[in-house]
Amino acid sequence: MVTLFSLLTALPAVLALHMLEPGLVLPAFSVLLFAEAALAVIVAHLIHMPDNAEDITLWDFAGGFTLIGCAAAVLGEPDQAALFLTEQGSLRAASQP
Numbered sequence: 089m090v091t092l093f094s095l096l097t098a099l100p101a102v103l104a105l106h107m108l109e110p111g112l113v114l115p116a117f118s119v120l121l122f123a124e125a126a127l128a129v130i131v132a133h134l135i136h137m138p139d140n141a142e143d144i145t146l147w148d149f150a151g152g153f154t155l156i157g158c159a160a161a162v163l164g165e166p167d168q169a170a171l172f173l174t175e176q177g178s179l180r181a182a183s184q185p
Contacts, residue, residue, distance in 0.1 A: 093149055096124055114164030121157030125150045 097120070104116045132146035 089146075089149075090144070093124065093128070097121070111165075114160045118157045118160035118164060121153045121160065125153035125157060128153060
């Protein structure tokens with residue numbers, strides 16, 4: 089499970105570093121981590137594993153992803169996030185027939 093979430097985080101992060109401008113990496117990484125946190129919450133809710141303080145659960149992953157996503161959002165500037173969202177919107181508009 090740790091390997092799966094590591095790959096789900098590392099591969100898009102590396103792609104974002106290579107494909108996006110440096111100012112857009114933190115907002116994109118923040119969105120990625122919030123999406124992974126939501127996915128972890130959904131899976132944890134569907135699995136219904138008993139809470140065990142000794143083991144790491146999906147709820148722990150969701151909390152960690154949320155915490156790191158919030159840190160990335162705070163460190164990124166608001167104008168960078170707005171630039172990221174407008175850039176994504178213009179890409180969608182250009183691809184429509």
